[in-house]
Each structure stands twice: as C-alpha cells, then as structure tokens.
Amino acid sequence: MSPSSYSLAEIQHKIDKVKQFLSIALRIANAHTVEFYTHNVWKQFVALPPEDVLSAVLRGSEQQGAPEFKRKDDSRSIFGFCPDTQRLVDAHELLxxxxxxSxxxxxxCWSRDELLQTLREEKLESGAAGAEMGAELQPDEFMNSKKSHExxxxxxxxxxxxxxxxxxQVIDVGSGKGYxxxxxxxxxxxxxxxxxxxSINTHGAQERNRKLKKFSRSYQKRIKAVEAQREAEQSHQDTSEEEKVGFSGDGGVLCGAEGEIMSEETEKDFSDVSSARPNPETEEMFLSALSLDVIETMPPRISPTLLSAEERERRKKENLEKKALNRTDGTSAVFSPLTSYVTAETELRELISELEHAVMVGLHTCGDLAPSTLRMFVAKPELSAVCSVGCCYHLLTEEFDPAVQGCxxxxxxxxLSHYLHTHSWFCGRNARMSACLAxxxxxxxxxxxxxSLFYRAVLHVILRDHYSAYKSxxxxxxxxxxxxxxxxxxxxxxxxxELDESKLSNSDVQEFHDRFRPRMNEMLAFNMLKVTLAPCIEGLILLDRLCYLKxxxxxxxALxxxxxxxxxxxxxxxVGLKMFGKQNCLS
Structure with missing residues (x-):
C-alpha cells in the first residue's frame, strides 16, 4: 500500500502498534544517564551482560528492516523483555x-522523489501557475554541507x-538566519x-539578504553573459563571413552582427565570464554574508521621535522607493524578515498586511513551534499548504506528563492529535531527549x-556520598x-x-574514577539501547502530527x-495541502 493512501483509521492503527511497543520499552529511554550508577540502572533494566548487548547492536539482526515484526506466542519475552521482571532478556528481539x-x-513515509512526482503531476492536471526557477544558485558556495543539503x-x-x-507567498516560521x-x-x-x-536573527538576516541581492544581481548577470556569449559563438559559426563580428575601424569599438556596439570594457566582461570563474570579490562578499557563525552588528536604531520632520519624510520616501524597486526588479530577492514570537493564536494578517494565500514552512522548528505551525495551517484559511520539519523534541511541552503537570x-x-489525547499518552522528557539521537x-x-557522560555519572556518585545537597x-x-x-x-x-572541594583529595577523586571505569561498558551498552529506540519515539511524535492533519x-x-x-x-x-490550484484554495 502506498503511504499516500493510508486513511485516518490506518494511521491510528500504526500509532497503536508503536504505543504497544513503547509501553514496554520506553522505561529504558526515560532512565537518566546522570543517575546511571547511583540508581544502578543497568541491573534495574537489563538482565544481560553489556557485552551481549553491544554484540547484538554491532551485528544487527537478520530480520532488520523487515516491514513486520511478529512475536512468537511461545516466546518467553515480550519485545525482548521478561513479562515478570520487565528486564531486558533478549537484545536481538528488542532490536x-x-x-x-520505526x-x-x-x-x-513518502520519499522526497515520490512527493515531487505527485506534486508535478497534480500541477500539470490543474494548470496551476506559481514559482518560476531563476538562474540556478549553488548553496554549497555559502553554506556548510548539512545546511546546503537541507x-x-x-x-x-x-x-x-x-x-x-x-x-x-511563503511564510517561513522560525526562519533563523534566513538561509x-x-x-x-x-x-x-x-x-x-x-x-x-x-531580533538578532532577523536583523542579521536582513543585512545578509541585502548583500545577497547584490550577489544575485552579479551572479545572474554573469550567467546571462555566459549564455549570451554561447549564443554569439553559435551565431558566429552559422553566419557568413560578412556577418561575423569584427573591428569597425572606429577607435577600438566592436560591432556585432546586428550592428550593436560593444565597448572594450564590455568585451573584457565577456572575456571574463566566458571562463565561468567566480569573481573573487563577489564570492568573498557572498561567503561573509552567509557566515554560519558571524552575524554582522547593526547600527544603533534612532527613535523616530528624535528625528526631524524632514528626516522622517526622507526615510519614508526612501522606504517606498525600495519597496517599489523590489516589486519591479526581477533580480531582487523578495524576502522580508520579521521579528515575532509565533504561537497557534498568532494573527498572521496583523504581522503581514500584504498577506494573500501562502505556503507555511518551517525548517527544524524547535519544540512547540512545529505543532503550532500545523495548528495555524489548519485554522488559517489563507494558508494553502504546509511543510514542517521539527526538531528539539526535548523542548516539547506534554499535557499528560506528571513530572511537569501539563501546561x-x-x-x-x-x-497534538485527538486520538492520542483521548489516551492521555505521554513520553517523558528523557525519552524525548533520546528521540533526538541519530x-x-x-x-x-x-x-x-x-x-563526558561517564564523568557526569561518577560525579553524581561523589555528590551522593559526600555532599548532602546533591539532589538539589x-x-x-x-x-x-x-x-x-x-x-x-x-x-x-x-x-x-559552590561546594567545598577540600573535602576530597585528588587521590580520593581518582579512586571513584578507577572504581567505576570497569563498568563503563554498561553505560555504553545502555546508551546504544536508547539510540535504538530513538526512531520509534520520534516516529510516534510525527505520527501524532500526521494523525492530527487527517x-x-x-x-x-503525509510524512x-x-x-x-x-x-x-x-x-x-x-506535509499538508488543502487544495490544488489557486482557484480551488480555501478562502
């Protein structure tokens, strides 16, 4: 069955399967690494030597990647856990x-190619018009490989x-530095x-975008010049000797086949672009504009009340001219950075007065911003589609987590979904932290x-044994x-x-390290189990969001x-779409 054809009932069935598994396995993901030795976590949750778990993880499983997992009725474990002690007894079955x-x-899940193919087929059928491809930019020129790929x-x-x-129109929530x-x-x-x-991000994005406009003009002029040069060369081959480009005998001025005049400076420009080598100055400007680590400082803003009436009028006129230029200049980037804290209740039209129908997107929106994006998409008729990639699951608020008493x-x-809401399901912060593992x-x-994890866990033992305030x-x-x-x-x-370090000598501290060092394999094996469970926890969070849209x-x-x-x-x-084609969008 294609992922696109799953009904709400079928997605709920998938959620049930993941819930059944996590109801048993989630205990491992919620165990805190800091308390690994103070609470003797390994013996509490695992009835195997750490070497057996590590071996199972490294070797993998013969059935890894199988679409279905069928537990034998006569098995002495449930998903690898003993039903009586609830400890892990079969690492292979758990894997x-x-x-x-997952x-x-x-x-x-759809693959990206499947989604693109479906969208393009629907576009052809509906005859919808929209974004047009400009001169192709290569983002790896100004981003690291991860950001460029994304x-x-x-x-x-x-x-x-x-x-x-x-x-x-596109609304990019959590736009960050504006890449x-x-x-x-x-x-x-x-x-x-x-x-x-x-505001630091939006101010930096605004300044970066200003530089990008300059780069874009230069970049696209270079590309157009290269294309023009290629066309001229092709024309040169196809025309007669009389029509070829040559000297007019007029002070170093060149004449084209149609009689147009090209200066020596223009000839030099064509010579430069024909080699297709980037301009070092332009490239340096572009790289600095999109530095991952540096945000240029903005000049201090002067309150409008401190400006003269003439200066205020001059700035107003300048802003209107810039807006008009952006509307008419095809090489200008049409990107407006805005500073606002966005929630599901945010009125977009109050932020964006020119808002029409738009696509809402979010690239690695942290915590609650991802579900808020989906709530806005459903509630706002001006939003025609959504594409949301979340992250930072540990920052999600959970309504039914007893440790935080909801929000x-x-x-x-x-x-997010009514279905999981009726089951009062929660994961727990440590499990959501585990979901972020790769x-x-x-x-x-x-x-x-x-x-570093080992150091932290042994420190917790020292605090327990020698400092009464370790719990707080x-x-x-x-x-x-x-x-x-x-x-x-x-x-x-x-x-x-702010604890008294004179209580312990260096040898006392080292003794703690030496005592627990032989048990470091336990911590490694346990964290590998957490990594194994990570895709299942992330999967439940994402299935909840898909279920909400359905x-x-x-x-x-779709996912x-x-x-x-x-x-x-x-x-x-x-990804969600309300309708195909502008004429069919909800209004």
Missing part, C-alpha cells in the same frame, strides 16, 4: 521490534507546493516572509561522547570541554556548584523523508 516500529519499518532539498519541495496551490528564505526568494522568485522570535497557560505541543550516525561510528544541585554545564582529566573535571564542577480532513497529508539522515538526522517533514 528487531525497534526496527519494525517509520521505515511501518512503511508510512535548503536545496526543502526549497524544491516548497516551490512545488506553491505551484500546485497557485501561490507566490531557506533567501534561497526560496532568489532561486524561485517567491515572496518570502521570514518570522523569527530573535495550563497554553496549548501543549504533545499530543541512529544512522551512531551506526557508522559517529557515536555518543561516552567519556544546579546544572554542571559544559565543564567537560575545559577539563584536562577526571580530577580536574570534578574540581571545576564542585566550584561551579483528523482535520486535510485533503493531502515525507526530505533529507539524508546521515547529513540531517531530523529528516522527516509533515
């Missing part, structure tokens, strides 16, 4: 179950969604409104930084990165926690794998 209850194992992959999908819906927004406007000519809660003042991010990367050896301790923070040894780590941590009778709704998980672990998008 097979985890694979079967999104790939459940078979509920922006290129997602922007093509967003442009196709805009075409299918017959719209030219996706700028690329959508420059590459596809879309009118993009980037909304971010950080009484606002809508919670999980569960199985594909860990499988290739790009593993977890075990030493402050956060230790990133002490590990500055420490030169375990002893130095403990000293730095105690000072940060409950709202969104005509087209789509947009990115390569090795480059971008949060690779799944929730």
């Amino acid at each position: 097979r179950a985890a694979t079967a209850h 999104l790939p194992g459940l078979g509920v 922006v290129q992959s997602m922007s093509e999908v967003v442009a196709c969604l805009a075409k299918c819906c017959g719209v030219r 996706l927004s700028s690329f959508l406007s420059l590459q596809y000519g879309l009118q993009v409104y980037g909304i971010d809660s950080s 009484p003042d606002r809508l919670c991010g999980f569960p 199985l594909e990367r860990v499988s290739l050896g790009q593993g977890i930084q075990m030493e 301790e402050k956060r230790v923070g990133n002490v590990y990165s500055k420490a030169t040894s375990f002893v130095d780590y403990v000293r730095r941590a105690l000072r940060k926690l 409950e709202q009778d969104v005509p087209v709704s 789509v794998q947009l990115f390569d998980p090795l480059l971008s672990p949060r690779c799944y998008a929730v």
Whole structure:
C-alpha cells in the first residue's frame, strides 16, 4: 500500500502498534544517564551482560528492516523483555521490534522523489501557475554541507507546493538566519516572509539578504553573459563571413552582427565570464554574508521621535522607493524578515498586511513551534499548504506528563492529535531527549561522547556520598570541554556548584574514577539501547502530527523523508495541502 493512501483509521492503527511497543520499552529511554550508577540502572533494566548487548547492536539482526515484526506466542519475552521482571532478556528481539516500529519499518513515509512526482503531476492536471526557477544558485558556495543539503532539498519541495496551490507567498516560521528564505526568494522568485522570535536573527538576516541581492544581481548577470556569449559563438559559426563580428575601424569599438556596439570594457566582461570563474570579490562578499557563525552588528536604531520632520519624510520616501524597486526588479530577492514570537493564536494578517494565500514552512522548528505551525495551517484559511520539519523534541511541552503537570497557560505541543489525547499518552522528557539521537550516525561510528557522560555519572556518585545537597544541585554545564582529566573535571564542577572541594583529595577523586571505569561498558551498552529506540519515539511524535492533519480532513497529508539522515538526522517533514490550484484554495 502506498503511504499516500493510508486513511485516518490506518494511521491510528500504526500509532497503536508503536504505543504497544513503547509501553514496554520506553522505561529504558526515560532512565537518566546522570543517575546511571547511583540508581544502578543497568541491573534495574537489563538482565544481560553489556557485552551481549553491544554484540547484538554491532551485528544487527537478520530480520532488520523487515516491514513486520511478529512475536512468537511461545516466546518467553515480550519485545525482548521478561513479562515478570520487565528486564531486558533478549537484545536481538528488542532490536528487531525497534526496527519494525520505526517509520521505515511501518512503511508510512513518502520519499522526497515520490512527493515531487505527485506534486508535478497534480500541477500539470490543474494548470496551476506559481514559482518560476531563476538562474540556478549553488548553496554549497555559502553554506556548510548539512545546511546546503537541507535548503536545496526543502526549497524544491516548497516551490512545488506553491505551484500546485497557485501561490507566490511563503511564510517561513522560525526562519533563523534566513538561509531557506533567501534561497526560496532568489532561486524561485517567491515572496518570502521570514518570522523569527530573535531580533538578532532577523536583523542579521536582513543585512545578509541585502548583500545577497547584490550577489544575485552579479551572479545572474554573469550567467546571462555566459549564455549570451554561447549564443554569439553559435551565431558566429552559422553566419557568413560578412556577418561575423569584427573591428569597425572606429577607435577600438566592436560591432556585432546586428550592428550593436560593444565597448572594450564590455568585451573584457565577456572575456571574463566566458571562463565561468567566480569573481573573487563577489564570492568573498557572498561567503561573509552567509557566515554560519558571524552575524554582522547593526547600527544603533534612532527613535523616530528624535528625528526631524524632514528626516522622517526622507526615510519614508526612501522606504517606498525600495519597496517599489523590489516589486519591479526581477533580480531582487523578495524576502522580508520579521521579528515575532509565533504561537497557534498568532494573527498572521496583523504581522503581514500584504498577506494573500501562502505556503507555511518551517525548517527544524524547535519544540512547540512545529505543532503550532500545523495548528495555524489548519485554522488559517489563507494558508494553502504546509511543510514542517521539527526538531528539539526535548523542548516539547506534554499535557499528560506528571513530572511537569501539563501546561495550563497554553496549548501543549504533545499530543497534538485527538486520538492520542483521548489516551492521555505521554513520553517523558528523557525519552524525548533520546528521540533526538541519530541512529544512522551512531551506526557508522559517529557515536555518543561516552567519556563526558561517564564523568557526569561518577560525579553524581561523589555528590551522593559526600555532599548532602546533591539532589538539589544546579546544572554542571559544559565543564567537560575545559577539563584536562577526571580530577580536574570534578574540581571545576564542585566550584561551579559552590561546594567545598577540600573535602576530597585528588587521590580520593581518582579512586571513584578507577572504581567505576570497569563498568563503563554498561553505560555504553545502555546508551546504544536508547539510540535504538530513538526512531520509534520520534516516529510516534510525527505520527501524532500526521494523525492530527487527517483528523482535520486535510485533503493531502503525509510524512515525507526530505533529507539524508546521515547529513540531517531530523529528516522527516509533515506535509499538508488543502487544495490544488489557486482557484480551488480555501478562502
């Protein structure tokens, strides 16, 4: 069955299967690594030697990747857990179950190519018009490989969604530094409104976009010049000797086949672009404009009340001229960064007075912003489509998590669907933290930084044994990165926690390290189990969002794998369309 044909009932059935598995396995994901030794976590949850678990994880399973996991009725375990003690007794069975209850194992996702093909077919049938491709930009010129991959992959999908819906406006929520927004406007000519809660981000994006416009003009002129040169060369081959370009004998001025005059400067420009080599000055400007780590400082803003009437009028006229230029200049990026904290209740038309019908997008929107994006899409008739890639699941608020007693003042991010809401389901913060782990990367050896976790867990033992206030301790923070040894780590941590470090000698501290070092394999094996469960927890969160769209009778709704998980672990998008074609959009 194609993922696109799953009904609401079938998605609910998939959710039930994942819930059944996680109701048993979630205990491992919710165990806190900090308490690993103080609570003897390994013996509490696992009845196997750590070497057996590590061996099972490294070897994988013969049935890994199978679409269905069928548990034998005569098995002495349920998904690898003993029904009596609830401890893990069969690592291979757990791994097979985890694979079967992930999104790939459940078979509920479209691939990016399948989505694009479907959108293009619908566009042809509906005759919808929308974004047009500009001169092709190469984002890897100004972004790292991860961001370049994400922006290129997602922007093509967003442009196709805009075409299918017959719209030219895009709202990018959580737009950050404006990479996706700028690329959508420059590459596809879309009118993009980037909304971010950080004024630093939006100010930086605005200045970066100004530089990008300059780069875009230069870039596209260079491309057009190269194309013109190629056409001229082709024409040169096809025309007679009398029509060839030659000297007119008029002071170094060249004449073209149609009699147009080209100066020596123009000839030099054509010579430069024919080699297709980037202008170093332009390239440097572009790279600096899109630096991942540097946001240029903005000049201090002067309050309008401190300006003279003439200056206020001059600035008003200048802003109107800039707006008019952006509307008429085809090479200008149509990108407007806005600063606002967005929730499901946000009135978009109050933020964007020119808003028409639009596609709402979010690239790695943190925590509750992803479900808020979907709630806005359902509630706002001006939103024709949505493409949302979430991240930072640990920042989600959960309505039924007893540890935080819900979120009484606002809508919670999980569960989003009525179906999971009626089951009062919650995951727990540690499980949501586990959902952020990257199985594909860990499988290739790009593993977890075990030493820092080990240091932190042994520190917790020291605090328990020697400091009565350890239960109410402050956060230790990133002490590990500055420490030169375990002893130095403990000293730095105690000072940060404002505890008396004179209680322990260096040899006392080292003794703790040496005592637990042989048990470090337990922590490694346990964290590998957490990594194995990560796709299942993420899958439930995303299925909840898909279920919500289907409950709202969104005509087209799907989960789509947009990115390569090795480059971008949060690779799944929730996509929804209300109607195809501008004439059919809800109004």
